[in-house]
Amino acid sequence: MIEINNLTKSFGANLVWENVSLTIDDGETLAVIGKSGSGKSVLMKHLNVLLYPDAGEVLIDGLNIFEIRYAKLRRLRQRFGVLFQGAALFDSITAYENVAFPLRFFSDFNEDEINERVMESLELVNLADIGTKTPAELSGGMRKRVGLARAIVMKPDYLLYDEPTSGLDPQTSDEINDLIISMADTLDITSIVITHDMHSVLRVADKVAFLDQQKLSWYGTVDEMRKSDHKALHSFIIASEYTI
Amino acid sequence: MEPGLKKIQNEIKIGLTIVIALLIAIIGFRLMQDVPIFRPSLQLYTVFDRVDGISVGTSVYLSGVKIGSVNRVELAGPDSVRVVLNLSYTEGIPVGSRAYIESADLIGGKRVRIHHSGQDEMLPDGGYIEGVYDHGAFAELQSFAEDVKPDIQRSTGNLADVLSQIDEILKDGGKEDLRGTIATLSSSSRQIDRLLQERSADLEESIISLKHIMQNLDTLSTGRQSQLDDILENLETTSQELGVISRELGGVSSELHVMMQQINSGEGTLGRLIQDPSLYENLDSLAVNLKNISRKMEDEPGHFLKHMRLIEIF
Amino acid sequence: MQLFVDVGRYCRLIYEAIRSSTEFGMYWKNIIIEMVKTGYDSLPIIILAGFFTGAVMTIQTSYQLVAGFIPPETIGSIVSQSLLIELAAVISALVLAGRVGARIATELGTMAVSEQIDALESMGFNSVTFLVMPRVLAGIFMFPVIYVAAAVAGMSGGLLSGYMTGAVPVADFMLGARQVFSPADVSFGVIKSFVFGYIITSISCYKGYFATGGAEGVGQATTQAAVLSCIYILVADFVLAFLLL
Numbered sequence: 001m002i003e004i005n006n007l008t009k010s011f012g013a014n015l016v017w018e019n020v021s022l023t024i025d026d027g028e029t030l031a032v033i034g035k036s037g038s039g040k041s042v043l044m045k046h047l048n049v050l051l052y053p054d055a056g057e058v059l060i061d062g063l064n065i066f067e068i069r070y071a072k073l074r075r076l077r078q079r080f081g082v083l084f085q086g087a088a089l090f091d092s093i094t095a096y097e098n099v100a101f102p103l104r105f106f107s108d109f110n111e112d113e114i115n116e117r118v119m120e121s122l123e124l125v126n127l128a129d130i131g132t133k134t135p136a137e138l139s140g141g142m143r144k145r146v147g148l149a150r151a152i153v154m155k156p157d158y159l160l161y162d163e164p165t166s167g168l169d170p171q172t173s174d175e176i177n178d179l180i181i182s183m184a185d186t187l188d189i190t191s192i193v194i195t196h197d198m199h200s201v202l203r204v205a206d207k208v209a210f211l212d213q214q215k216l217s218w219y220g221t222v223d224e225m226r227k228s229d230h231k232a233l234h235s236f237i238i239a240s241e242y243t244i
Numbered sequence: 245m246e247p248g249l250k251k252i253q254n255e256i257k258i259g260l261t262i263v264i265a266l267l268i269a270i271i272g273f274r275l276m277q278d279v280p281i282f283r284p285s286l287q288l289y290t291v292f293d294r295v296d297g298i299s300v301g302t303s304v305y306l307s308g309v310k311i312g313s314v315n316r317v318e319l320a321g322p323d324s325v326r327v328v329l330n331l332s333y334t335e336g337i338p339v340g341s342r343a344y345i346e347s348a349d350l351i352g353g354k355r356v357r358i359h360h361s362g363q364d365e366m367l368p369d370g371g372y373i374e375g376v377y378d379h380g381a382f383a384e385l386q387s388f389a390e391d392v393k394p395d396i397q398r399s400t401g402n403l404a405d406v407l408s409q410i411d412e413i414l415k416d417g418g419k420e421d422l423r424g425t426i427a428t429l430s431s432s433s434r435q436i437d438r439l440l441q442e443r444s445a446d447l448e449e450s451i452i453s454l455k456h457i458m459q460n461l462d463t464l465s466t467g468r469q470s471q472l473d474d475i476l477e478n479l480e481t482t483s484q485e486l487g488v489i490s491r492e493l494g495g496v497s498s499e500l501h502v503m504m505q506q507i508n509s510g511e512g513t514l515g516r517l518i519q520d521p522s523l524y525e526n527l528d529s530l531a532v533n534l535k536n537i538s539r540k541m542e543d544e545p546g547h548f549l550k551h552m553r554l555i556e557i558f
Numbered sequence: 559m560q561l562f563v564d565v566g567r568y569c570r571l572i573y574e575a576i577r578s579s580t581e582f583g584m585y586w587k588n589i590i591i592e593m594v595k596t597g598y599d600s601l602p603i604i605i606l607a608g609f610f611t612g613a614v615m616t617i618q619t620s621y622q623l624v625a626g627f628i629p630p631e632t633i634g635s636i637v638s639q640s641l642l643i644e645l646a647a648v649i650s651a652l653v654l655a656g657r658v659g660a661r662i663a664t665e666l667g668t669m670a671v672s673e674q675i676d677a678l679e680s681m682g683f684n685s686v687t688f689l690v691m692p693r694v695l696a697g698i699f700m701f702p703v704i705y706v707a708a709a710v711a712g713m714s715g716g717l718l719s720g721y722m723t724g725a726v727p728v729a730d731f732m733l734g735a736r737q738v739f740s741p742a743d744v745s746f747g748v749i750k751s752f753v754f755g756y757i758i759t760s761i762s763c764y765k766g767y768f769a770t771g772g773a774e775g776v777g778q779a780t781t782q783a784a785v786l787s788c789i790y791i792l793v794a795d796f797v798l799a800f801l802l803l
C-alpha cells in the first residue's frame with residue numbers, strides 16, 4: 001500500500017503542488033491526470049525517490065521512503081517498474097539489450113533465461129522483432145513500448161507509467177491499456193498511470209487523481225468521477241475527449 | 245555483433261594496449277639508460293674519490309671500444325662517489341680489473357676506461373670494480389714534480405756545494421795540487437781520501453738524496469747506466485766512494501742533461517719542474533760545476549788515463 | 559556562491575562514486591568499455607600530437623641554439639627532458655580534454671536530460687558508481703599509457719626530425735637524451751598523467767551528470783567540461799611542478 005501524506009514540492013520559487021494526500025491500495029490502479037506542467041511526472045518521481053519533497057511523506061507498507069538509507073532504497077526501487085515519459089532508453093545499446101539490462105545486473109539468470117524473459121516482455125508490447133535495432137532507429141511509439149517492456153521485465157510489485165499511450169495509434173493504445181489491466185489483474189501489480197487520455201483512464205483506472213491549481217484538485221474512483229460536478233475536472237475531461 | 249564477443253574483444257584491446265605500453269616503457273627505459281634491450285647486461289659498481297666530468301650516460305670503454313655507460317652517480321661520503329656502470333660486454337670483466345676516469349678529449353670531457361686484468365675469474369653482476377681517478381698525464385707529472393721538488397732542491401743544493409768545493413780544491417790548489425790531487429785520484433790519493441773523509445757526511449747525504457731522486461725519476465737510461473758502469477769499473481784508481489759518487493753524479497748529470505735538452509727543445513711536459521727559478525738555478529749551477537769538472541778532466545786527459553770516455557757522459 | 563555549490567556537489571559526486579565501489583565487479587565491463595574509449599581510441603591522436611610536438615621542438619630548439627659551441631646533443635637533452643617532464647603529459651591531456659572530456663560530458667549530459675540517469679536509479683543502480691566511477695578509473699589507468707605513447711612518439715618525432723633536417727644526428731640526440739635521462743622525470747610525468755586523467759574525467763562527469771535543459775544544456779555542459787578541464791590541467795601542472803620539482 002502506498003500512502004502519500006501532505007506532500008509539497010517546489011523547484012526554487014516555483015511551487016509545483018502542495019499538500020497532496022492520497023492512498024493506493026495493493027493491486028489497485030491509480031490514474032493521475034492533469035494539464036501539462038501540473039506536476040504529474042514530478043509526483044511520480046517521488047514514489048521511488050528520484051525526487052525529494054519539501055514537506056510531507058510517502059509511506060510504502062508503512063515505511064517512510066524518504067528516510068531510509070540508500071542501500072535499502074535501491075532495493076526498494078527494484079520493486080518498481082518505471083516507464084518514463086520519454087522512454088529513457090539507453091541509446092548506446094540495442095532495444096533488446098535495453099530490456100535485458102536490469103536482468104543482467106540484478107538477476108542470476110543465464111543467457112537463455114534472460115532471452116526468454118526479454119522475448120516474453122517484447123511480445124507483450126508487440127515488438128518481438130525489433131530486438132537488434134538501437135533506440136535511435138525506432139519510432140517514438142516503439143521506444144515507448146520498449147520502455148514498457150523494460151519496466152515489466154523484472155516483474156515488479158509497482159508499475160509507474162508516465163503517459164504510456166501518448167503518441168500511439170488508437171489500436172496500439174488499446175493493446176497497451178489491455179496490458180496494463182492484465183498486469184494489474186493477473187500479477188496483482190499496483191499501478192500508477194499518468195495520462196491525458198481519458199479513454200484509457202476509464203478503461204484501466206480504479207481511482208483518479210486530478211492535479212490542478214498546484215494541488216490535488218480532485219481525488220476519487222472512476223465512478224465518482226463520472227458523477228462529479230467538479231468544474232475544472234469536468235472541463236479537463238471534456239477537453240481531452242476532443243483530443244481522442 | 246554478439247555482445248559477449250565484443251566484451252572479450254574490448255578486454256583484449258585493453259590488455260594488449262597496457263602490455264604493449266609497459267613493454268615500450270621498459271624498452272624505452274633501457275634504451276635511455278643504455279642497457280642492451282634484449283641481451284642480459286652486466287652491472288658493476290665502483291667508487292672514486294672524485295668524479296669531475298662524469299655523469300649519467302658517460303660512456304665506458306674497454307680497449308677503446310664502447311661497452312656501456314654510467315648508470316648512476318651518487319655521493320657515498322665526502323670523499324667517495326659511488327658510480328654504477330651498465331655494461332653490455334658479454335665476455336665479462338675479470339676480477340682485479342680497474343675502472344679509470346680519464347680525459348676523453350682536450351677540453352675536459354671525461355670517460356671511464358676499464359683496464360682488463362686478464363684473470364680468469366669474472367666479476368659477478370652487481371660486483372665491485374676498483375676505481376682510479378686518472379688525473380691525466382700532465383696532471384700526474386705535475387703532482388710528481390710537486391713531490392720531488394724539495395728533494396731535488398735539497399740534493400742539488402748539497403751537490404752543488406760539494407762540487408764547487410771539489411772545483412775550488414782543484415782550481416785553488418793550482419796545477420800542482422790538481423796534479424797531485426789527480427795523482428791521488430789515479431792512485432787513490434790521500435787528498436781525495438781526505439776530501440772524502442771530510443765530506444763524507446755531506447756526500448752521503450747527497451748520495452742518499454740522489455738515490456731517492458733516481459728512484460723517483462726512474463727514467464735513467466739503462467744504456468747510459470751500463471756505459472757508466474763500464475767506465476767506472478775501469479776507474480781502477482778511484483776509490484769506491486768516488487766510484488759511487490761518479491756513478492751517481494753521472495746519473496744525475498745525464499738526467500739533468502736530458503732534462504735540459506727537453507727544456508731547451510721546448511718539450512713542455514717538464515715545464516712545471518723548471519718554472520721554479522731556484523730549482524732551475526740549482527740545476528744550472530750543478531750543471532756548470534759538472535761541466536767545469538769535465539772540462540778540467542778534458543784539460544788534463546793524461547790524468548784520466550784511459551777513462552776518457554767519462555766525458556761523453558756529460 | 560555558485561562556486562561553493564559546485565565544489566560541494568562535485569565532492570558529493572566523487573564521494574558517491576567511491577562509496578559504492580564495493581560493487582566494483584558489477585561494473586567491470588563498464589570500466590573496460592571506458593578504457594577502450596578513453597585510452598585505446600585516443601592513441602592515434604595522441605601519437606600524432608606527441609610525434610609533431612617532438613619534431614617541432616627539435617627543429618625549434620636547434621633554431622634557437624645558434625651559437626656554434628653548443629654541442630648538438632644539447633638539443634637532444636632539451637627535447638627529451640621537456641617531453642618526459644612536461645609536454646608528453648600536458649599536451650596529451652590538453653588534446654584529450656577536448657576529445658575525452660567532451661565525449662564524457664556529452665554522454666552523461668544526454669543521459670541526464672533524457673531521464674536515462676533516472677532510469678538507472680529507478681532500476682536500483684547507483685548511477686554515480688555506474689557512470690562516474692568507470693570513467694574516472696579509466697582515465698586514471700589509461701592516462702599513464704597515453705603518457706607513454708606521447709613520450710615515445712615525441713622522442714621518435716624529435717629523432718626523426720633531427721635526422722631529416724640534419725639539425726641533430728641520431729647518435730647525438732640519443733647521447734643528449736641519455737645524459738639527462740632520469741627515472742625521476744618519468745615518474746613525475748606519470749604522476750602528472752594520473753592527475754590529469756583524474757581531472758579530465760571527473761570534471762567532465764560532474765558537468766555531464768548535472769546537466770539540465772535539454773540539448774542546449776548538454777552543449778553547455780560539454781563546452782564547460784572541455785574548458786574547465788584545460789584550466790585545471792594547467793593549474794594542476796603548476797601546483798605539481800611547485801610541489802614535486
Ligand SMILES: Nc1ncnc2c1ncn2[C@@H]1O[C@H](COP(=O)(O)OP(=O)(O)OP(=O)(O)O)[C@@H](O)[C@H]1O
Pocket residue numbers: 011016034035036037038039040041042043085
Ligand atoms: N528537475 C526540475 N527542475 C526544475 N523544475 C522542474 C523539474 N522537473 C519539473 N519541473 C517543473 O515542475 C513542473 C511540473 O513538471 P512535470 O514534468 O511534472 O509536468 P507534467 O505534469 O508531467 O507535464 P507533462 O504532461 O507535459 O508531462 C513544471 O513547471 C516543470 O517546469
Ligand SMILES: [Mg+2]
Pocket residue numbers: 040041042085162
Ligand atoms: Mg510529464
